[in-house]
Amino acid sequence: MNSDPLYKRVICQVPGWTNVGEFTKYPEQTSVGIQLQAGAYYYVEVLHKEGTGNDHVNLYWQTPSNSTRTIIPGSVLARWQDCQPSVRVRMNLEGPWNTTTAMMSDNLRQAGLLPTAEPYAGLGYALVGSGGESVAPAMFNTTGKNAIVDWVLVELRDKNNPSLVVATKSALLQRDGDVVGVNGLPRILFNIAPDNYYVAVRHRNHLGVMSFASKTLGPNEVSIDFTLNTEPTYGTSARATLSNGKRAMWSGNTHPDGYLQYTGAQNDRDPILQAIGGAVPTNTISAYDLRDVNLDGLVRYTGVQNDRDPILQNIGATVPTNVRQQQLP
Known part of the structure; x- marks a missing residue:
């Protein structure tokens, strides 16, 4: 069982024969506690050895609020290929990019600043x-x-109106660019009908990017690698180019409105000074x-590795009135 059949694992087994409805004959028949997310799909695979009796398989569960064994009815089961589409995503953020390691840094994790809930x-x-x-919290170990x-x-x-978001999923970005779900697995599953969809990725202070064309999402996994120059994206200059030639989302949108601005109304520079008190530019604060x-x-605001x-630099480095716009419809 798992939320992803590629990473299924054995949760229980019947080492011998049982009568119908005999759930406690062997200790191995009952799994340890498993945390399930409400509204999500889960892949369940049942294998049996051919014997001389009738073939009956019942799956039951017990919940924290109800210790009674309840058989899971067939009405809530479906063939897996009729269930949720999935996408495997790779991406880079320009802000934490480390030219020495050619990976992103995980300083937020090391400092214990990452929240356990999506922001x-x-x-x-x-x-x-x-x-x-x-x-x-162990996810961050x-x-x-x-x-x-x-x-x-x-x-x-x-697929017909890419400005319309039809499904979202908060996920976690690893240093090497892989995006994993809250289950730690590198496929993002959506509770939505199979169809063609544009795939976009967003970050709280980077400019978002979107696939150039819609992707066919269904029972088979679809991969999109926004780190590659060969992966076309919507718009013009939607991504920054890193030191190794890979691509990344533009950093610096501290006033998250989809524009990078150094001067003028709603610019992204002033919030940095305000965050450290607004008066002493050499101040620093530690925070998510x-x-x-x-x-x-x-x-x-000032000094080495200032924000x-x-x-x-991301608006051209020479004309402070330039503006860079997020390339999302």
Whole structure:
């Protein structure tokens, strides 16, 4: 059983024969406690050895609020290929990119600043069919290339009107660019009918990107790698180019309106100064904060690795009145 058949695992077994409805003959018949998400689909596979009796398989569960064994009815079971589409996503964030390791840094995780619940509902993002995703703190114990960088938002958009978001899922970005679900698996599953959808990725202080064309999502996994120059995206110059030639989402949208601005009304520079008190530009604060452009866990207006300079660099570095617009419809 698992939310993803590629990562199924044995949860219980019947080592011998049983009578119909005999659920407690062997200790192995009962699994340990499993946490299930309301409204989600789960893959259940039952294998049996051919014998001389009748072939009957019953699956039951007990919930925290009801210890009575309840057989799961066939009305809530379906062939897996008739269930939810999935997409495997790879992406980079420009802010935490480390040129030495050629991966993103996980400073937020190391500093213990990553929230265990997704931040996008609280930031006012339009979430469709999702929201409130959370993980156990142990999810952030992983180190190395699979360490968590931050929460991201994966969107499916209407094939005929890509400005219309039809499904969202909050997920976690690893240092190597893989996006994993809250179950830690590298496929993002959506409770939506199979069809063609545009795939977009968002981050709380980076400019979002979207696939150039709609993708056919169904029972077979679809992959999209936004780190590759060969993966076309919607719009013009939708991604930054990194030191190794890979692509990343533009950083610096501290005033999350889809525009990078260094000067003028609603610019992205002033919020950084305001975050550190508004008067002493050398101050710093440690926080999980929109104004932390490079995601190192510190908000800095001046000095090495400050959060102000990347904004100017991303609008061209020479004309402070330039503006870079997010390439989403």
